[in-house]
Amino acid sequence: MPDHDAPPATGDTPYADLTPDLVLDAIEAFGHRVDGRLLQLNSYENRVFQIGLEDGGMAVAKFYRAGRWTDEQILEEHAFAQELLDAEVPAVPPLPLALVPERVPAEAAGGPPGTVRLMGTPPTLGVLGAHRLALSPRRGGRSPELEDxxxxxxxxxxxxxxxxxxxxxxxxxxxxxxxxxxxxxxxxxxxxxxxxxxxxxxxxxxxxxxxxxxxxxxxxxxxxxxxxxxxxxxxxxxxxxxxxxxxxxxxxxxxxxxxxxxxxxxxxxxxxxxxxxxxxxxxxxxxxxxxxxxxxxxxxxxxxxxxxxxxxxxxxxxxxxxxxxxxxxxxxxxxxxxxxxxxxxxxxxxxxxxxxxxxxxx
Missing domain, CATH: 1.10.510.10 (Transferase(Phosphotransferase) domain 1)
Structure with a gap:
């Protein structure tokens, strides 16, 4: 469950309540079981985490900064990534999400209408309280050798x-x-x-x-x-x-x-x-x-x-x-x-x- 002692998120500190527990709970609330592995990746604008899944795989969760993009802009990003993959251009579109009510943290479940919802066709953007998130497969690699x-x-x-x-x-x-x-x-x-x-x-x-x-x-x-x-x-x-x-x-x-x-x-x-x-x-x-x-x-x-x-x-x-x-x-x-x-x-x-x-x- 989320850390009840975490400070509330505000416009100035949008990620203040984004504790490890909340991150993992959010992933499970949207249909992907986790195994507890979590590593925060470098990102100033958003908050990005490498997540271990129960089936042994790894995924990357992106929590979007509030107020930067509209829902429509984020969904266009997701659709473009899928369109590229469909055209056999290497891209990593987000995974589909599915709401699992019994996994939703109690604080969010008891919120006003719209506090927890899915967006997109298929759903790829999850909303949990003040946070919007997407989950993508992890893809490895190294820096390109641009001198070649x-x-x-x-x-x-x-x-x-x-x-x-x-x-x-x-x-x-x-x-x-x-x-x-x-x-x-x-x-x-x-x-x-x-x-x-x-x-x-x-x-x-x-x-x-x-x-x-x-x-x-x-x-x-x-x-x-x-x-x-x-x-x-x-x-x-x-x-x-x-x-x-x-x-x-x-x-x-x-x-x-x-x-x-x-x-x-x-x-x-x-x-x-x-x-x-x-x-x-x-x-x-x-x-x-x-x-x-x-x-x-x-x-x-x-x-x-x-x-x-x-x-x-x-x-x-x-x-x-x-x-x-x-x-x-x-x-x-x-x-x-x-x-x-x-x-x-x-x-x-x-x-x-x-x-x-x-x-x-x-």
């Missing part, structure tokens, strides 16, 4: 297959990667943020506005830009490699956007290294489907949006005790000076005559 051109070509083919499925239809509820929704909304949320020191505020806002204007112009120059459903947060930490090839950890940040959004975070190192990496990725990608090479002009604008969005994300989560502990320098003048300098560098990169990333032409 053959690995990059394989990743390129994998992304092409994902994007082919993603282009079939749009998301109806999830976000669109763009300057307005991703960049300016983040900038505006920081404009009056007390964590942005007053002596750094004018210069940071000035360079953020200039950078966002240039990003807007870059997007406008790609006439007829095609948006599709994407992974959205495609960095090496979100890819696991197995002998059968790659798969993504999850689709929590799946969104509508240009295909290149799923490329640029896989590139690192000196200019020559990034160029070779991109060449290998696109070589694999174009063996499956066509890539709009004009989108390469959006790499630095997309990097700019991520810089601003990341700061806004930390600020929005500051009342969660995990965030001040993880980012103790966030409200310092040094951090915001560094962010302003990073945006100035982005302004320089986006101000090139043809706005093609300089490392592709140097």
């Amino acid at each position: 051109p053959d690995v990059l070509r394989w990743l390129g083919r994998f992304l092409a297959r994902m994007h082919t499925v993603g282009a079939r239809r749009p998301f109806a509820h999830r976000l669109t990667m763009g300057v307005a929704e991703t960049g300016r909304a983040a900038r505006d949320s920081l404009a009056d943020c007390p964590l942005l020191p007053p002596d750094q505020r004018p210069q940071w806002l000035a360079v953020a506005d200039q950078a966002l204007d240039l990003a807007d112009e870059a997007f406008a120059r790609v006439d007829g830009l095609r948006l599709r459903r994407l992974h959205g947060d495609c960095h090496p930490g979100n890819i696991l490699w197995t002998p059968e090839g790659p798969h993504f950890v999850d689709l929590d940040d799946a969104c509508m956007g240009p295909a290149v959004q799923d490329f640029w975070m896989l590139l690192s190192g000196e200019a020559s290294e990034r160029t070779r990496q991109l060449d290998a990725l696109l070589d694999g990608y174009e063996s499956v489907c066509e890539f709009d090479w004009r989108e390469l002009k959006l790499i630095e604008p997309l990097r700019t949006l991520r810089l601003i969005h990341h700061s806004a994300w930390i600020a929005r989560r500051w009342h969660d005790p995990a965030f001040p502990a993880a980012f103790p320098w966030f409200d310092s003048g040094v951090y915001w000076q560094q962010q302003a300098d990073a945006l100035r560098q982005q302004i320089d990169l986006m101000s090139r005559v043809d706005d093609t990333p300089s490392w592709l032409i140097d």
Whole structure:
């Protein structure tokens, strides 16, 4: 049973009552018997646990942060994962859930209507009190060797297959990667943020506005830009490699956007290294489907949006005790000076005559 001494969850501390007992009880309430094994995995945004099942298998339980996604947005994530798997694209959709009334914790069972319910067809999202959760099979793997051109070509083919499925239809509820929704909304949320020191505020806002204007112009120059459903947060930490090839950890940040959004975070190192990496990725990608090479002009604008969005994300989560502990320098003048300098560098990169990333032409 849940720990009755646990503090209540609030908007500032949404996981305060998420004790090990409650986690295991929640899994059993939604139809999966556990054997008591539980390991919390790294995740700032959600709470994610590796769970031992009674049949000897392992699963991963994700407890979604309250207020971040709507139910409809989460169910679109689940449906996209299933659609990918149905198209034989390696993906890990959530397991179906089934409500087991006798396993529901007494505190939740006695709550108002809707306190305990299932959502989705088939049901993949469970609601237990203040918590929403999904359960997926555990899939192992290691980090991809991104210095290997053959690995990059394989990743390129994998992304092409994902994007082919993603282009079939749009998301109806999830976000669109763009300057307005991703960049300016983040900038505006920081404009009056007390964590942005007053002596750094004018210069940071000035360079953020200039950078966002240039990003807007870059997007406008790609006439007829095609948006599709994407992974959205495609960095090496979100890819696991197995002998059968790659798969993504999850689709929590799946969104509508240009295909290149799923490329640029896989590139690192000196200019020559990034160029070779991109060449290998696109070589694999174009063996499956066509890539709009004009989108390469959006790499630095997309990097700019991520810089601003990341700061806004930390600020929005500051009342969660995990965030001040993880980012103790966030409200310092040094951090915001560094962010302003990073945006100035982005302004320089986006101000090139043809706005093609300089490392592709140097």
